[in-house]
Amino acid sequence: MNSPRLPMVESAHYPAGVPATTPYLAVDVARVRRNLGRAAERAAASGVSLRPHAKTHKSPELAWLQLQAGAVGVTVATIGEAEVFARHRVDDILIAYPLWVDRRAADRLRDLMTRARVIVGTDSVPGAAALGRFLGHTPLEVLVEVDSGHHRTGCPPEDAGEIAAAAHRAGVDVRGAFTFPGHSYSPDALRTAAEDERRALAVAADSLRAAGIEPRVVSGGSTPSLEASLDDPGPLTELRPGVYAVGDAQQWELGTMGPEELALTCRTTVVSNAGGRAVVDAGSKILGADRAPYSSGFGRVPEREEARIVMLSEHHAVIDWAGTPPPPGTVIDIVPNHACNAVNLVDTLYVDHAGDVREWPVAARGHNS
Amino acid sequence: MNSPRLPMVESAHYPAGVPATTPYLAVDVARVRRNLGRAAERAAASGVSLRPHAKTHKSPELAWLQLQAGAVGVTVATIGEAEVFARHRVDDILIAYPLWVDRRAADRLRDLMTRARVIVGTDSVPGAAALGRFLGHTPLEVLVEVDSGHHRTGCPPEDAGEIAAAAHRAGVDVRGAFTFPGHSYSPDALRTAAEDERRALAVAADSLRAAGIEPRVVSGGSTPSLEASLDDPGPLTELRPGVYAVGDAQQWELGTMGPEELALTCRTTVVSNAGGRAVVDAGSKILGADRAPYSSGFGRVPEREEARIVMLSEHHAVIDWAGTPPPPGTVIDIVPNHACNAVNLVDTLYVDHAGDVREWPVAARGHNS
Numbered sequence: 028m029n030s031p032r033l034p035m036v037e038s039a040h041y042p043a044g045v046p047a048t049t050p051y052l053a054v055d056v057a058r059v060r061r062n063l064g065r066a067a068e069r070a071a072a073s074g075v076s077l078r079p080h081a082k083t084h085k086s087p088e089l090a091w092l093q094l095q096a097g098a099v100g101v102t103v104a105t106i107g108e109a110e111v112f113a114r115h116r117v118d119d120i121l122i123a124y125p126l127w128v129d130r131r132a133a134d135r136l137r138d139l140m141t142r143a144r145v146i147v148g149t150d151s152v153p154g155a156a157a158l159g160r161f162l163g164h165t166p167l168e169v170l171v172e173v174d175s176g177h178h179r180t181g182c183p184p185e186d187a188g189e190i191a192a193a194a195h196r197a198g199v200d201v202r203g204a205f206t207f208p209g210h211s212y213s214p215d216a217l218r219t220a221a222e223d224e225r226r227a228l229a230v231a232a233d234s235l236r237a238a239g240i241e242p243r244v245v246s247g248g249s250t251p252s253l254e255a256s257l258d259d260p261g262p263l264t265e266l267r268p269g270v271y272a273v274g275d276a277q278q279w280e281l282g283t284m285g286p287e288e289l290a291l292t293c294r295t296t297v298v299s300n301a302g303g304r305a306v307v308d309a310g311s312k313i314l315g316a317d318r319a320p321y322s323s324g325f326g327r328v329p330e331r332e333e334a335r336i337v338m339l340s341e342h343h344a345v346i347d348w349a350g351t352p353p354p355p356g357t358v359i360d361i362v363p364n365h366a367c368n369a370v371n372l373v374d375t376l377y378v379d380h381a382g383d384v385r386e387w388p389v390a391a392r393g394h395n396s
Numbered sequence: 397m398n399s400p401r402l403p404m405v406e407s408a409h410y411p412a413g414v415p416a417t418t419p420y421l422a423v424d425v426a427r428v429r430r431n432l433g434r435a436a437e438r439a440a441a442s443g444v445s446l447r448p449h450a451k452t453h454k455s456p457e458l459a460w461l462q463l464q465a466g467a468v469g470v471t472v473a474t475i476g477e478a479e480v481f482a483r484h485r486v487d488d489i490l491i492a493y494p495l496w497v498d499r500r501a502a503d504r505l506r507d508l509m510t511r512a513r514v515i516v517g518t519d520s521v522p523g524a525a526a527l528g529r530f531l532g533h534t535p536l537e538v539l540v541e542v543d544s545g546h547h548r549t550g551c552p553p554e555d556a557g558e559i560a561a562a563a564h565r566a567g568v569d570v571r572g573a574f575t576f577p578g579h580s581y582s583p584d585a586l587r588t589a590a591e592d593e594r595r596a597l598a599v600a601a602d603s604l605r606a607a608g609i610e611p612r613v614v615s616g617g618s619t620p621s622l623e624a625s626l627d628d629p630g631p632l633t634e635l636r637p638g639v640y641a642v643g644d645a646q647q648w649e650l651g652t653m654g655p656e657e658l659a660l661t662c663r664t665t666v667v668s669n670a671g672g673r674a675v676v677d678a679g680s681k682i683l684g685a686d687r688a689p690y691s692s693g694f695g696r697v698p699e700r701e702e703a704r705i706v707m708l709s710e711h712h713a714v715i716d717w718a719g720t721p722p723p724p725g726t727v728i729d730i731v732p733n734h735a736c737n738a739v740n741l742v743d744t745l746y747v748d749h750a751g752d753v754r755e756w757p758v759a760a761r762g763h764n765s
Contacts (some may be wrong), residue, residue, distance in 0.1 A: 367710055368685060
């Protein structure tokens, strides 16, 4: 976090402090610290550990802010992301993914274990057998992934014990279960998804116990369901929110974060008023193309809540401004719909530290495997 | 293109020639060459130049294949992309974008002009004035962007002369007009968009002539409208297709390219059969999150045309296989919906040259400004 001050743009059209040609992603670190602090306090009060998902930011600097705020480790989605964070001295890493392990993946995990505690997921007997074949009797820890209603990966919760037993027989150290209640990404499902998560994890924990394995880790969490899970953690020992650190337009529109909590914006320049609208130089190649069914557009403009981003190309966003649009040359901020995919499009985050602009590398960008 | 042979994966689950841990993007260069050759032949027969849009591939190797096939230069969307291609000895570059130029952008363009012919767009009198203020009386060439029905950027075609005259007064060398008929991205609009393009460019050319400026470049093109524009180019002197080189699921589903022409695939591994489906390790962080209204899902599986990608997360795609899904460990190919955004997510394309796998850097990835 010891980055040089950046040269400022000279044009009168640019506000002071614009460190680069637009479009670029900016982070308000004071807001990040507030978001992290609030979640840490709530988790401590609920007796639940936080293991934030670092796929959201892919930034070692941000991961370290999370660890300093009390997180027990980080969550990632791929071996490649784990390697990056381990190189940056993060030494407790959950790869919350049902890895299909072959020799190459096993070699990488073995190397990773020399630098960090490593926990991975599995959701099937064949997957558990592959883990045992290549990595049995190593320090690798495993959690069984269960489906709590998102219907992506994860076994039925009542099957967790069978998979855990297969893993155990193959020499794998099963520590518990995890789920991702991703169906929380719907305005009506924030609390019901948390209920589903509690119920599924309770069933999974019982299933593990029936198979003779005491679940020491019972892990859940998503940003939309975070508050509800903290209100009533049930069997949860750990939560893995990701977006909560920086927020995005999805969280704003789901009602889980307010505009004053959103810490990640895309700074962009109006390049055209064609058609009486504001067309800016940010498109899907920096905002991401995500658009959830409940989204009002392809991102949001905090300074103009009535504005709607009605059209997105790779390097254009067309904004119905709901009034006279700002003229070409005006710099505005857009909050991306989905922080995780926007961050993964850039190599650098421009971070405002009380007026100083620092560069944070998106060190784990593109580490998809 | 002088890359080393890559180490092969040893697992019996992987087919020979898999150069890396999945997911990764693979290119079939024989198909690319056929796609380029066919377009070049058709363009030559129609008397139209090709200036392919390099934002699709961001690869100097692929740009050079296009130039070797007769392209007059390349098109890009940003100054940053132009800088990358100029560094790779591409010396004729159109930035098909209504740039809003400030001092920093002007300095970069000035530097670029020492290495390449540089053409940029403008779509307003203020934009033209800014170009003149910072870059008047330089070798910079300018095309007026007109709106032919996509309703993104571009002035009304009949206003082209007024903008060109303003640019000319400001010391800018106006060479003609361009448009992007992006409304061709609809199954019913392939031919009508080409008609709109011809009509708009004819009006723009007349408007330039009325302002005393002879249009030497009249530029259009998109992949969906390419065939129709080549059938009847009207006033067009140049076409700028991008996706035609590699294809994608959008082109397949629009009916403009057949599966045997698609040269870009995401190689991915089945990691789970949860819910009786195939869940693979490719998600929006390598396929992109694009999903057009006419798309059948989040990409297509050529080996199983009935399969539908029904759900996409950052590192998971859930495939309804329409039959018994392949077991975990199976490697399959997915054609991304939108090639341009998928390529922009990786640093390397793995290119099959008759069995040899070479690495092509995605050198212009992330150059958004």
